[in-house]
Amino acid sequence: MNTPTELRYSTDHEWVRTEDDVVRVGITDFAQDALGDVVYVELPEPGLEVQANSAFAEIESTKSVSDIFAPVSGEITEVNSALEDQPELVNEDPYGDGWVCAIRPAAESELDALMDAASYEKFVSEESQE
Numbered sequence: 001m002n003t004p005t006e007l008r009y010s011t012d013h014e015w016v017r018t019e020d021d022v023v024r025v026g027i028t029d030f031a032q033d034a035l036g037d038v039v040y041v042e043l044p045e046p047g048l049e050v051q052a053n054s055a056f057a058e059i060e061s062t063k064s065v066s067d068i069f070a071p072v073s074g075e076i077t078e079v080n081s082a083l084e085d086q087p088e089l090v091n092e093d094p095y096g097d098g099w100v101c102a103i104r105p106a107a108e109s110e111l112d113a114l115m116d117a118a119s120y121e122k123f124v125s126e127e128s129q130e
Helices: 029-035 117-129
Strands: 014-019 022-027 038-042 055-061 065-069 074-079 101-105
Touching: 022 029, 022 074
Parallel strands: none
Antiparallel strands: 014 022, 022 101, 038 055, 055 065, 074 101
16 A cells, blocks of 8 residues: 555545645545546536535446545635546556645644544554454
8 A cells, every 4th residue: 555654644535735725635545446446536616615524526436436525624726627537547646647636725723633644554454454
């Protein structure tokens, strides 16, 4: 499992990369692997206000349809429109070209509640044992 140390992680298996006044969001390597081949991503609309831990997009794979949850509250400022024609980017490069959207956080403190890489790896390990 690839877990870049510079990112923060949610218990819903989303990652967050801070970039100036926004955070870029995607699903983790663990999540994309569990989903299998991604065939469709329903992207949110720019300008949408999201609440932390609420579903704001969907991802469909050959195995299932899953929600993507907002790791922080705020406004969607950008979406990865490349996923409309190439949803497989989520599988091929989940931390790069497979990002889902950018959010302008409403409260910086919500970022502090997210896990670092080591905590996320421990979380996944414990969750897998249940």
